[in-house]
Amino acid sequence: MANIEAAREPCAMANSLEFDLSKDSLRDLNLFLHRDAHRSGVTEVVVNHPDGAHSIACGMNSPTNIQIHGHVGYYVAGMNKHASVTVHGNAGPGAAENMMSGRVHIRGFASTAAGASAHGGLLVIDGDASLRCGISLKGGDIVVGGSVGSFSAFMAQAGRIVICGDAEDALGDSLYEAVIYVRGEVRSLGADARFEPMTDADRKVVAQLLALAGMSFDPAEFKRVASAKSLYHWHADADQEY
Amino acid sequence: MCGIVGLLLKKPNLRDQLGAFMVPMLVGMTERGPDSAGLAVYTEPVREPLHKLSLYCGTQVVDWSSLVTDVTQAIPSAYQIEVNGNHAILTCAADPDAIVGWLATHRPGIAVLSIGQSIDLYKDVGAPALIAERYHFKTLRGSHLVGHTRMATESAVTPAHAHPFTAGRDFCLVHNGSLSNPHLVRRKLEPLGIRFETDNDTEAACRFFEWRLREGDDLKTAVQRGFSELDGFFTFLMGTDQEMLIVRDAFACKPAVVAETDAYVAIASEFRSLAHLPDIAHATLFEPKPEEIYSWRI
Structure with missing residues (x-):
């Protein structure tokens, strides 16, 4: 049972606080995380029985360690800044959407648009990610232990996506400067995405991101996908056939 | 949504x-x-030749037993009706299409939501x-x-x-x-x-x-x-x-x-x-x- 009052006056032992969403309201949890978590001295917040609730730990702005035990709904850790959020379960659509910094770790699978538009931070998904993973990525890093669905990294502008499994259709369609590293099969590349040779620098990046994610694949097994940049400028002669 | x-x-x-x-x-x-x-x-x-029809009457007040009397006269068969608020399940051996036709003419305010041997349907x-x-x-x-x-x-x-x-x-x-x-x-x-x-x-x-x-x-x-x-x-x-x-x-x-x-x-x-x-x-x-x-x- 969460005891918010006690948390506001922390004693030496009280640096971990539990919320049980079968009894405590989501609003109380997020209010505590937004307003009180940082100044309360609580360094770890444990969330039990999330039962698919939306927007858990959304809009964090402090370096709190949040451990969620169970499956979550839409937008977990959306807009995350500084916090480290671990979901010991699956995540609904839009996990870590628009993350600015910090770390979000989904131990199960993630639904559509995981890490969409993330500007910074690291999103780790141990299982599969559904369609549109990393869509419009703007500088964050994503490591997926499993496979990703179609249209992943669509229009991704900056950042890196490491995919340890396979990718379905249209990977990296209309990519800008983001780079994708994929270990398994790619069913199809999107428009303007192409395979490029792996350099030592690429292998170093993959090794570093895998280490941060706690995954132990060989960086030599990954292929690099990046933008051919043929969509960067308008070509009247192309007649819209790319 | x-x-x-x-x-x-x-x-x-x-x-x-x-x-x-x-x-x-x-x-x-x-x-x-x-x-x-x-x-x-x-x-x-229900077993052949029986069928069930899920009926819906909305906000109308319907005397379901008189409906059964009337439909029995028009299309002779043994009818059973189970009323649940403004829904009712009509079970009979008569041809369901004939009943749908009869309802459209004689009880136009009643909607047939489903027909089958297993399905019951409720919506509102x-x-x-x-x-x-x-x-x-x-x-x-x-x-x-x-x-x-x-x-x-x-x-x-x-x-x-x-x-x-x-x-x-x-x-x-x-x-x-x-x-x-x-x-x-x-x-x-x-x-x-x-x-x-x-x-x-x-x-x-x-x-x-x-x-x-x-x-x-x-x-x-x-x-x-x-x-x-x-x-x-x-x-x-x-x-x-x-x-x-x-x-x-x-x-x-x-x-x-x-x-x-x-x-x-x-x-x-x-x-x-x-x-x-x-x-x-x-x-x-x-x-x-x-x-x-x-x-x-x-």
């Missing part, structure tokens, strides 16, 4: 609890669909929790059911526009999403003598699949054919007397989660409608992949 729920019980000894398991699933989808709700429940089937406008209570959904028994909570985006909020939609016998469909070519589908089906009751996009999909079933396709083949005929966003959940089937469009725009254990297959738009189910912690959970057809038989 809408919410869909489906539940198929693998163990016959659980069938008395079908409604009790389902009500929190339906109510859990209230935020996705607060304006209407409905469900089709597949019960122990209002909050899912109120509808569940109004028709005592908690007490429903059966092998499987398909339910829906609606947030209308493309046609009116009326009982007729609520889901599930039905066509033919023992077939129903619920839909989360929106079709972009329902009028095209309709223009294809109407010349074949297929009649529509509403201007709702989902009805076009329902009648398309049912037409394919009548033409000899099995449900999977009909759905496969639908990929090239139906354009738009959809997560469709369908029921027949033997089967429950789910399919999502190529872009998987509308969510769905499946939970499967030895005892049941439960489907909902979101996990929060499944969290209360027994043994959910040990269920196999997955999201249906785009354009992959998943079905389970009773």
